[in-house]
Amino acid sequence: MSRILFWAAVAATVAAVVAVPFYLDGFWLQTGLFAMSAAIGAIGLNLLTGATGQLSMGHAFFLAVGAYAYVFLAAEPTGTLGGLGLPTPLAAVLAVLAAGVAGGLFSPIASRLKGAYLGIATLALIFGGQHVLFNAGPVTGGFNGRAVPPMELFGFVFADSPEVVLLAVPFGSLERLWLLGAVLLAGAAFFARGVLRGRPGRAMNTIRDHEIAAGVIGVPVTRYRAGVFVLSSMYGGLAGVLLALVFQRTVPEYFGVLLSLDYLAMIVIGGLGSVTGAVIGAVFVSMLPQLLTRYSDAIPLIAAPGSGGVSPAEAARILYGAAVVSVVLFLPGGLYGLLRKIRPSLPSIRLRLARSPETRSSHVP
Amino acid sequence: MFRNRIAIAALAALALAASACASDKATGGAAPATATGGDGVKTGPGVTADTITLSLLTDLTGPYASLGKSLTQAQQLYFEQVNAAGGVCGRKIELVVRDHGYDAQKAMAAYTEVAPRSAAIPQFIGSPMVIALKDKITTDKLLTIPMAWATGLLGSEAIQVTGTTYDVDMINGVDFLMKEKGIKAGDKIGHLYFEGDYGESSLDGSQYATGKLGLTLVEQKIKATDQDMTAQATAFKKAGVKAILVSVGPRQAASLVGVSLASGLDVPFVGSNSAYSPLLLATPAAPALLKDYYYVTAGAPISAPLPVYQKLIKDYEARFAGQPLDSGVSTGWTAAMIIGDALTQACAAKDLSREGIIKAHRSQHAWEGGLGGTPMDFSVYDQPASRASYVVKPDKAAVGGAVIFKEAAVSDLAKDYQVPPAS
Numbered sequence: 001m002s003r004i005l006f007w008a009a010v011a012a013t014v015a016a017v018v019a020v021p022f023y024l025d026g027f028w029l030q031t032g033l034f035a036m037s038a039a040i041g042a043i044g045l046n047l048l049t050g051a052t053g054q055l056s057m058g059h060a061f062f063l064a065v066g067a068y069a070y071v072f073l074a075a076e077p078t079g080t081l082g083g084l085g086l087p088t089p090l091a092a093v094l095a096v097l098a099a100g101v102a103g104g105l106f107s108p109i110a111s112r113l114k115g116a117y118l119g120i121a122t123l124a125l126i127f128g129g130q131h132v133l134f135n136a137g138p139v140t141g142g143f144n145g146r147a148v149p150p151m152e153l154f155g156f157v158f159a160d161s162p163e164v165v166l167l168a169v170p171f172g173s174l175e176r177l178w179l180l181g182a183v184l185l186a187g188a189a190f191f192a193r194g195v196l197r198g199r200p201g202r203a204m205n206t207i208r209d210h211e212i213a214a215g216v217i218g219v220p221v222t223r224y225r226a227g228v229f230v231l232s233s234m235y236g237g238l239a240g241v242l243l244a245l246v247f248q249r250t251v252p253e254y255f256g257v258l259l260s261l262d263y264l265a266m267i268v269i270g271g272l273g274s275v276t277g278a279v280i281g282a283v284f285v286s287m288l289p290q291l292l293t294r295y296s297d298a299i300p301l302i303a304a305p306g307s308g309g310v311s312p313a314e315a316a317r318i319l320y321g322a323a324v325v326s327v328v329l330f331l332p333g334g335l336y337g338l339l340r341k342i343r344p345s346l347p348s349i350r351l352r353l354a355r356s357p358e359t360r361s362s363h364v365p
Numbered sequence: 366m367f368r369n370r371i372a373i374a375a376l377a378a379l380a381l382a383a384s385a386c387a388s389d390k391a392t393g394g395a396a397p398a399t400a401t402g403g404d405g406v407k408t409g410p411g412v413t414a415d416t417i418t419l420s421l422l423t424d425l426t427g428p429y430a431s432l433g434k435s436l437t438q439a440q441q442l443y444f445e446q447v448n449a450a451g452g453v454c455g456r457k458i459e460l461v462v463r464d465h466g467y468d469a470q471k472a473m474a475a476y477t478e479v480a481p482r483s484a485a486i487p488q489f490i491g492s493p494m495v496i497a498l499k500d501k502i503t504t505d506k507l508l509t510i511p512m513a514w515a516t517g518l519l520g521s522e523a524i525q526v527t528g529t530t531y532d533v534d535m536i537n538g539v540d541f542l543m544k545e546k547g548i549k550a551g552d553k554i555g556h557l558y559f560e561g562d563y564g565e566s567s568l569d570g571s572q573y574a575t576g577k578l579g580l581t582l583v584e585q586k587i588k589a590t591d592q593d594m595t596a597q598a599t600a601f602k603k604a605g606v607k608a609i610l611v612s613v614g615p616r617q618a619a620s621l622v623g624v625s626l627a628s629g630l631d632v633p634f635v636g637s638n639s640a641y642s643p644l645l646l647a648t649p650a651a652p653a654l655l656k657d658y659y660y661v662t663a664g665a666p667i668s669a670p671l672p673v674y675q676k677l678i679k680d681y682e683a684r685f686a687g688q689p690l691d692s693g694v695s696t697g698w699t700a701a702m703i704i705g706d707a708l709t710q711a712c713a714a715k716d717l718s719r720e721g722i723i724k725a726h727r728s729q730h731a732w733e734g735g736l737g738g739t740p741m742d743f744s745v746y747d748q749p750a751s752r753a754s755y756v757v758k759p760d761k762a763a764v765g766g767a768v769i770f771k772e773a774a775v776s777d778l779a780k781d782y783q784v785p786p787a788s
Binding site: 025026027030031034134143144145147174247248249251253254289290293294314 | 426463464468469470471473474475477478481493496497500501517560561562565
């Protein structure tokens with residue numbers, strides 16, 4: 001019985017996700033796509049920070065590696081800009097691998113440092129990385145960045161042209177990317193859940209909670225730390241590729257320290273150590289400012305931009321800071337922890353989800 | 366298992382079918398609706414029977430917040446007056462303001478949100494943001510006025526860079542130094558510039574001009590976040606420069622001029638149009654700026670004796686009491702006028718579709734709008750609309766903190782200059 005319920009729930013979710021691009025307009029699809037990309041990146045960071053207890057401030061760097069590697073590999077070379085002109089799906093896979101390699105190069109450091117010390121070391125990645133992005137003109141396009149070639153999968157192009165009309169709804173680049181993003185996010189979440197539920201997940205949690213105990217029971221601590229760092233970088237790289245496809249242009253300014261902080265905020269707000277938590281946090285952090293801006297005229301206390309008073313951007317920052325503080329003070333499990341707490345009152349949903357791994361961190365790194 | 370999969374497929378298909386039936390988006394994929402209203406005027410997105418919606422994509426919380434505020438308020442004032450006089454084509458103008466805080470992602474999201482319901486964009490701050498959206502704006506045919514003057518913005522029919530570009534300003538600036546400040550062939554001049562297309566576009570101009578005139582250029586590149594210009598001033602002094610070009614923000618300009626004078630480097634400075642703000646006259650750098658600092662710009666400063674500006678000063682002070690009258694006020698007003706005139710012309714041609722608005726705008730070969738200076742040519746879009754720049758000098762007593770030092774003129778060098786092609 002529970003199995004049928006489960007598959008019905010999955011079917012309903014799939015149907016809902018597929019239906020979205022038929023209904024919502026570009027603004028919502030774009031906001032949703034940014035949230036999907038953020039969710040993939042946040043899942044990766046949550047494996048590292050939430051599940052293994054390693055703080056990383058360098059997540060934006062791996063997003064940048066993914067985004068720029070995809071552009072460089074997929075773009076045809078022009079007069080001033082280099083490129084390899086590879087088929088786009090191959091370029092995307094290689095870009096994710098490139099982010100993994102970048103993480104691997106850093107792993108001698110990542111495996112030896114723990115917690116906040118790693119956070120400080122990874123900060124260097126951001127500044128070094130941005131310097132390269134700004135100055136390696138032939139590869140990155142410098143300050144102005146470069147245009148992103150659209151993804152082409154089995155002859156289907158994720159761009160506005162050629163025009164595709166599905167059931168009388170025009171399918172532009174956002175509608176098409178929405179489906180791609182949903183598939184990527186589902187795959188990323190499924191894989192991470194597998195990692196967390198299995199042997200590696202338990203080892204990672206033990207490293208986080210008690211490093212010496214982990215060593216004593218035979219967990220190769222340094223190797224695990226390095227491995228998780230590489231995996232988390234690859235998630236960052238995938239998020240970067242999706243982001244580049246949505247943006248249609250990569251600009252170096254975006255991949256700064258603020259983006260890394262955003263990612264930390266996402267996993268803290270959503271809930272450390274779980275996939276669902278990362279997704280909830282990513283949706284919250286990336287959608288809040290956009291929603292406040294869009295509905296600024298309808299929300300009390302928030303002034304329309306340009307009329308003085310608290311602007312939506314400022315309000316979003318205040319709310320966002322308040323959310324971090326209140327989560328740290330009152331909800332150690334994040335929004336996901338809150339959901340789990342109120343779930344017993346909803347017996348029907350309890351069936352499946354009660355089996356999710358118990359990987360909440362008892363402390364915030 | 367198998368039966369379940371079939372059920373899923375059936376459910377999904379059902380949902381798909383159901384969704385398509387009731388969707389607002391089900392337009393059959395025709396191009397954005399253009400229709401002809403009861404008054405015989407063809408309308409496009411952002412235009413209804415009684416309103417025309419325009420969007421301002423501005424920066425009210427980021428590094429250009431004070432500029433963004435002045436631009437936005439000036440444009441709000443302009444369209445309030447247009448509405449009070451009956452609007453355009455019998456329609457009221459509605460403004461939608463979106464703040465992107467100088468963040469490319471937010472700018473992109475804001476554009477996606479407002480573009481489908483806008484007829485034009487009279488203000489879009491930030492060349493990185495506009496360049497990121499250049500292809501989209503071009504395909505959307507949405508007439509846009511960027512608040513940036515880099516050459517990379519040229520080359521799109523829908524984007525109108527007002528006046529000169531940064532490189533043309535710098536060529537006219539070097540010409541001014543040669544003619545009036547005693548710089549001779551063989552001299553060295555310095556150029557302090559921002560990383561990014563503002564600085565690099567300016568550098569194109571100074572390299573061209575110094576190459577043609579037999580001057581040596583000493584370059585110093587800084588980041589927008591750098592504040593203290595002591596190292597750069599020392600480097601210029603060591604190189605023995607006879608004049609310095611300045612393509613940075615107002616704060617860095619003030620730091621450079623102050624530090625240079627204090628260390629005995631007493632040379633003329635010529636800035637780009639974004640390298641000065643009247644707020645600097647309230648800082649300790651004021652005496653240094655008042656001494657031998659100029660900036661080059663296509664738009665007359667607000668203190669120019671033009672009836673349009675005198676009325677603007679009066680109205681702006683009445684509407685926004687106590688707000689500074691900086692260059693953003695005149696620039697924003699000018700851009701609003703350009704859009705207002707394009708709409709009026711499009712109305713006369715009975716075509717307020719996006720194509721119609723651009724066509725009306727591009728049909729103007731010599732737009733002047735009572736703002737003095739040389740008229741702008743909107744019919745070409747791969748060249749700057751004008752090549753004439755004013756030389757303006759800070760002045761404490763003047764409204765807006767600056768007065769015209771030399772009337773707008775095109776230097777011979779700027780006339781022959783080939784704008785680098787957009788990449």
